Amino acid sequence: MKKTPVVTIVAVGIGAALFFVLSRFVAIPSPVPNTNISIQYGFLSFMAVLFGPVAAALMAFIGHALSDFSFGWGVWWSWVIASGVAGCVMGFAAKKVNLADGKFGGKEIVTFNVVQVIAHLVAWLAVAPVLDILIYAEPANKVFVQGLTAGVANIVTTAIVGTLLCFAYAKSRPAKGSLKKEN
Amino acid sequence: MNNFFNYIDRPSPVHSLTGATKLTCLVLWTFAAMTTFDTRYLGFLIVLGIIAFAVSKIRFSDIRGTLLFTMGFMMLSAIMLFIFSPEHGVEIYGTRNVICDLPGKYALTKEQLFYQLNVILKYFASMPVVILFVSTTQPSEFAASLNRIGISYRIAYSVSIALRYIPDITKEYREISKANQARGIEMDSRKISLMSRLKNAAAIIFPLIMSSMDRIEIIANAMELRRFGEKPKRTWYSARPFRAGDYICMLLCACLLGITVILIKINGSRYYNPFV
Numbered sequence: 001m002k003k004t005p006v007v008t009i010v011a012v013g014i015g016a017a018l019f020f021v022l023s024r025f026v027a028i029p030s031p032v033p034n035t036n037i038s039i040q041y042g043f044l045s046f047m048a049v050l051f052g053p054v055a056a057a058l059m060a061f062i063g064h065a066l067s068d069f070s071f072g073w074g075v076w077w078s079w080v081i082a083s084g085v086a087g088c089v090m091g092f093a094a095k096k097v098n099l100a101d102g103k104f105g106g107k108e109i110v111t112f113n114v115v116q117v118i119a120h121l122v123a124w125l126a127v128a129p130v131l132d133i134l135i136y137a138e139p140a141n142k143v144f145v146q147g148l149t150a151g152v153a154n155i156v157t158t159a160i161v162g163t164l165l166c167f168a169y170a171k172s173r174p175a176k177g178s179l180k181k182e183n
Numbered sequence: 184m185n186n187f188f189n190y191i192d193r194p195s196p197v198h199s200l201t202g203a204t205k206l207t208c209l210v211l212w213t214f215a216a217m218t219t220f221d222t223r224y225l226g227f228l229i230v231l232g233i234i235a236f237a238v239s240k241i242r243f244s245d246i247r248g249t250l251l252f253t254m255g256f257m258m259l260s261a262i263m264l265f266i267f268s269p270e271h272g273v274e275i276y277g278t279r280n281v282i283c284d285l286p287g288k289y290a291l292t293k294e295q296l297f298y299q300l301n302v303i304l305k306y307f308a309s310m311p312v313v314i315l316f317v318s319t320t321q322p323s324e325f326a327a328s329l330n331r332i333g334i335s336y337r338i339a340y341s342v343s344i345a346l347r348y349i350p351d352i353t354k355e356y357r358e359i360s361k362a363n364q365a366r367g368i369e370m371d372s373r374k375i376s377l378m379s380r381l382k383n384a385a386a387i388i389f390p391l392i393m394s395s396m397d398r399i400e401i402i403a404n405a406m407e408l409r410r411f412g413e414k415p416k417r418t419w420y421s422a423r424p425f426r427a428g429d430y431i432c433m434l435l436c437a438c439l440l441g442i443t444v445i446l447i448k449i450n451g452s453r454y455y456n457p458f459v
Contacts, residue, residue, distance in 0.1 A: 006411055007403040009337050013344025014352075014399050018392065020345065021352045026388065039384065043392060062342055066349075069317055070189075071252065075213070135217055136305075137275075137453065139268030160381075161388075168389055169396070 008051060012058045015047045019063025024070065041154045042161025044083075045090045045116045049099055049166055053091025060087035078131030082123040086154075089119035097166070102178070104170035109163055116158045124151030189245070191318045196428065197239035198319045202328030202421075204429040209316045211436035215443040216308040221455040222297075224446055225304040228439070232311030239315055246314055257306055261299055265289075272298035278458040294458060301454075322346040327419035336417050344402070352395065359387050 022040040040063070048056035061084035068075040093115035097108045104112075128150070129143040192198075197205075216228055264271070272294035273279045280293040320328075326343030330336045360370065368383050369375050375383070406412075447453055 004403070004407065005337070006407050007399065009341050009412070010344060010399050010403040010406065012338075012341035014348055014395055014402070016341065016345035017348040017352050018395055020349055021356055022388070025353060025356060026384065037381075039388065043388075046392070058338065058341060062345055066342075066345060069313065071249075075313065077217075136302075137220065139264065139271040142264060142267035145267065161385075164385070165389070165392060169393070172393070 003051070008055050011047065011051045012055050012062065015044075015051070015055070015059035016062035016066065018043060019059060020067045020070070023063070023067045037157050038150075038154060039157060039161055041086065041120075042158045042165060044087050045093075045112070045119075045158045045162035046165040046169065048087055048090035049093050049097050049112060050169075051091070052094045053088045056087035056091040057084045058087075060084050078135050079128050081131060082128035085127045086119045086123035089122055090116055099166055099170050100173060102170050102173035102175035104166050108166075112163065112166060113159055116162060117155050120151050120155045120158065124148070124154065189249075189318050190321060191241060191245055193240050195238065195240040195319070197235065197315060199428070200319075200432060201331075201423045201425060201429055202320050202324035203331035204328075204425070204432055205316050205320050206325070206328045207332055207433050208436040209312050211433075211440045212312045213309045215436075215439040216305055218453060219443045219446055220301050220305075220453045221443075221446050221450060222301055222304065222457075223455065224442065225301065225308045228308035229304065229311075231439075232308065232315075235315055236311055239319055241315065241318055245318065249314060253306065253310060257303060261303065264299060264302065265295070269295060271295065275454055276456050276458045280458070297457070321421065324421040324423075327422045330417075330419065331422065337412060340411075348398070352391070355394065356387065356391055359390050363387055 019040045022043055023038060026039055044056060044060050047059060051059075061080060064080045064083040065075055068080060093112050096111045096115075097104065124147040125144070129140070129147040132138045132143040132146075133140060212228075216225065219225065269289050270292070273292055275298055276294040278294060282291045282293060282296070284290050323343065323346070326339045326346065329342055330339040363383070363386050364370055368386055369379070370383060446455075450456070
């Protein structure tokens with residue numbers, strides 16, 4: 001896939017739609033009651049590697065806002081913005097990892113996971129709780145515990161789902177220099 | 184086709200406002216309700232919201248599901264709030280009137296109750312506009328209105344694509360899921376362990392995501408062939424011109440935000456304090 005501006009715009013749209021579908025319909029119940037494993041962040045990290053920070057931030061922001069809208073009770077802006085930030089930071093892995101060339105080995109896996117852990121820490125332990133306190137005046141210890149729980153859960157799902165997705169996608173691409181000229 | 188957002192097609196004064204107006208009002212109103220903790224003003228916003236509901240001809244039965252869901256969510260969050268921070272109200276209002284002592288470090292104070300009441304009122308003050316917005320705005324008009332309020336049409340188009348393809352992707356998800364069930368993959372989460380649950384989810388999610396990658400390419404090609412993005416501006420099929428009612432509504436909502444700011448000035452903070 002060639003990366004033109006139009007491809008990026010479409011990727012943001014389809015990415016947001018998938019983010020929405022994954023967060024609304026693909027609920028994998030976790031052992032903790034009333035919490036689902038949010039697979040959408042694994043998907044987001046994969047898209048971030050493919051399309052970069054700006055596209056990933058928009059995808060997460062739009063997808064999260066739409067799913068909040070569709071629940072009907074109002075948009076929890078602080079977490080929507082945190083999702084966008086997570087996508088943006090994850091996107092910086094795109095510079096180091098080039099999936100389109102079909103390369104996703106040990107070095108890339110480490111880079112990818114370091115970046116995604118940083119992204120989740122920034123989003124759920126800094127941005128989300130601070131905005132919760134600023135916008136909604138929630139008590140600090142509550143929002144930090146919420147952020148920590150969400151952050152850890154998201155890091156684990158991203159590590160599993162994101163890595164596997166990148167791996168599967170890279171394998172489906174022809175590797176760079178894999179074709180040889182025949183004499 | 185697109186009923187995840189519960190659009191209800193029923194002519195009313197609220198429906199006839201343009202999407203851009205409703206979006207602007209939504210932003211202004213939610214900011215007004217989010218910022219203030221003044222109980223009297225929140226009460227006023229709730230009454231105003233109910234009036235707007237009556238005008239829009241949305242029936243109670245249309246939104247009962249949403250309401251019940253919200254109530255459940257609110258209960259849970261209220262309990263959590265109390266468990267984590269039973270003295271937050273005391274911190275905010277500066278006085279401590281204990282109603283009764285509870286085991287451990289917990290005590291029920293008037294300040295905490297009042298603070299939590301305000302939090303619940305805030306939900307109720309911003310919920311009506313969100314429900315009104317989603318149930319009276321056509322999804323396709325939503326994207327057009329984003330462009331209207333100054334967001335680049337490329338981003339507005341991304342939103343439009345998202346709204347257009349959510350039903351398609353959902354359908355595809357169900358199809359893949361059914362196909363896999365026909366092949367004997369158990370989807371009932373009560374019958375299997377967490378590991379196999381994850382594995383089964385992967386059997387659906389991977390094909391779904393990979394086929395979406397192809398979809399991106401197809402749509403992008405079609406748009407490029409039609410020279411999308413060549414010009415700095417574009418028009419929208421569903422865009423409508425502003426009328427007097429639109430300006431009045433936007434002005435009204437701007438006033439609501441204005442009142443919030445004035446109240447912060449008068450009260451000296453975001454909170455209205457009846458305890459001093």
